[in-house]
Amino acid sequence: MTEDTRTTAPTVAPSGTFASLDPRSGTVLAEYPIADSVAVAAAVDRARAAARWWHDQGFRGRRTMLLAFKRAVASDADALATLISAETGKPRGDAALEIMLAIEHLDWAARHARKILRRKRVRSGLAAINQSASLGYQPLGVIGVIGPWNFPLYTPMGAISYALAAGNAVVFKPSELTPGVGTWLEQKWNSLDGTRPVLQVVTGLGETGTALARAGVDKIAFTGSGTTARKVMTTCAETLTPLVAECGGKDAMVVAEDADLDKAAEAAAVGAFGNAGQVCAGVERVYVVEPVYHRFLDKLAAAAKRVRPGGDDTATYGPMTLPRQVDIVRDHIADALTRGGTAVVGGVGAVHERYIDPVILTDVPETSTAVREETFGPTVVVNKVGDLDEAVERANATAYGLGASVFTRKRARGTALAHRLRSGAVSVNSVFSYGAIPALPFGGIGESGFGRVHGADGLFEFSRAHALTVERYPAPLKLFALERAERDMRIATWMFRLRHAR
Known part of the structure; x- marks a missing residue:
């Protein structure tokens, strides 16, 4: 048993920064800026422009970039494990395992997004036999991710990886207890392409998370307590911003x-x-x-x-x-x-x-x-x-039900x-x-939250369904018209009874 020392929480400096502490000793690891509502809004605006570029890269371009990001993180995993261990206090081996699991999800999302989200033909059915029908999935735009401290890489990457693979830009607000992990990820992304802020990080306390939920993002991915989730939901309700929430379990x-x-x-x-x-x-x-x-x-x-x-x-x-x-x-x-x-x-x-x-x-x-x-x-x-x-x-x-x-x-x-x-x-x-x-979704019911990350469901969570019909030839029966022919209605009624009333 290691000797106990004084417990302290992150402290705010007069300069508008806060300290990240090593929970094993209370030692200050680094100071990070507190992003106010103006700074958060500016980050979301930058993400909006970057999201359009990211969408235009298509599935293949995004896959290439995400796999490069994966390699960059994995090749520097030792440094990241040291940082995770310092900010959470967990043994370095546990931090290394967390990185391994997070990388598996990033790899899976990058490699499977096209297969799951690409446009596919669907059957038109007899009532619209003259129509060609297809279903595809399009990115929402900008996703705000509010991460936890217990698994400061694995858990938020369960949203970030799938949101990016689906074609969205991400603004990530890490826990105030583990801001260094989020900042490290942003720096690693920028080392690949610092001109496209597809992945940005805003550090701060609870007010920064509130500002992110109010900043006009297209969805919030939140991990934390049910009490905090209710506050985030209340803020999101102001602008009808949808939310996926993972709120713990029993x-x-x-x-x-x-x-x-x-x-x-x-x-x-x-x-x-x-x-x-x-x-x-x-x-x-x-x-x-x-x-x-x-x-x-x-x-x-x-x-x-x-x-x-x-x-x-x-x-x-x-x-x-x-x-x-x-x-x-x-x-x-x-x-x-x-x-x-x-x-x-x-x-x-x-x-x-x-x-x-x-x-x-x-x-x-x-x-x-x-x-x-x-x-x-x-x-x-x-x-x-x-x-x-x-x-x-x-x-x-x-x-609970996680x-x-x-x-x-x-x-x-x-x-x-x-x-x-x-x-x-x-x-x-x-x-x-x-x-x-990675292929399995993760999420709960009841007090454990709603929505899913990971797997195909995680990709769908950060996408919107887009239905498309294209007329192949004129309809044989003109039923959707201001004046319907009596003959067409007789035939339609006969077909209806033949198919459904027997």
């Missing part, structure tokens, strides 16, 4: 009696404690059927004892990046214990000023905040259930259980594997 794992318990316990430990539990799709609840409950709990507790928080690269995870989250984690643990729960590993004493040791709670009432609200820390509630039906019922008894996981040796059973879980994605015999597969 993901559940279901463990069947035939599960590989070693594998399930290891996965639960990774899902609960990885990145200090600061994972929107992390494992916060586990429901284990009674026959294997104690064996699973023992194995998970043993895994937790191998976990070592700290500020060096050999630690399992780093500090809490957001200072105020420490109090939330402490309150959830205290509520669980007050309501009759038991701390199998850790407890309130596991919460320190910067770091939190792993905590495993059990026998926690479903009414506890530790079960009902997102904790976003290295804690997990493990509760016993009578059967899998009860496990599914409890897993679904939440306002991800879930099922562990069983029977794949058919796992798939059937997955279909019953109310969430945007489910992994069978693994945790959050869907996030590593």
Whole structure:
């Protein structure tokens, strides 16, 4: 356990800048400008002009540029990993893995945009048999991306990559806790073509994000808490600006009696404690059927004892990046214990000023905040259930619906259980594997937000459908006319009844 030091949040300097801090020590890493509404509006205006140029490059031109961007980021991944580690406090290995996953999505979006979004012929149908019909997808224009701090590259790139591949320009407002990552991305893009501001970054605090939502962008991609999402939605409503929102989760794992318990316990430990539990799709609840409950709990507790928080690269995870989250984690643990729960590993004493040791709670009432609200820390509630039906019922008894996981040796059973879980994605015999597969969409329902990033759905999210009809020859029956011929209506009525009324 690394010694705790004073926790501080980003501070604003009189010069209109704010400091990015290393959460492991509170050391100032760099100063960044606070973009006001004028600066944000100017960035969006530049993006508007750049978007027209970017659209004109076509799918092939954009693919070439995006793959060059991919190579530029990947070739300098060591420097980026160092920066991510410094701004978030996570071990460098975790930062490197984040870069790998983000690059996979950028590569997939660049290579698949044309196939998914290009114009395609569709059947005209009997009523419009003289028409040639096609459907294509066009870019929205300028996308505003408001990113989080827990995965400051992977998460926003899930919107940026797909928005760019779809032909949009992007103005990215990174979290005030990780502004350096966003700035690094912009500089890397400009190293390829600094004259075309297709990807711009505006740094600042919450007011900068508000300004971006008001600046006339064509869509906002937001990642953050449900509380902040509601504020962003209110601002977007002023101009009817659409929004895709990923707002966290309270993901559940279901463990069947035939599960590989070693594998399930290891996965639960990774899902609960990885990145200090600061994972929107992390494992916060586990429901284990009674026959294997104690064996699973023992194995998970043993895994937790191998976990070592700290500020060096050999630690399992780093500090809490957001200072105020420490109090939330402490309150959830205290509520669980007050309501009759038991701390199998850790407890309130596991919460320190910067770091939190792993905590495993059990026998926690479903009414506890530790079960009902997102904790976003290295804690997990493990509760016993009578059967899998009860496990599914409890897993679904939440306002969130982002991800879930099922562990069983029977794949058919796992798939059937997955279909019953109310969430945007489910992994069978693994945790959050869907996030590593670029072809799969990611997003939730309820308090977890709406809309999707990644995959074909992610490309569609940042596009608009464009329908086109071209007359091939005059209509044989003139039905869309000021004066319809009685003969044409008789034939149309006969055909209608023949097709639909029998």
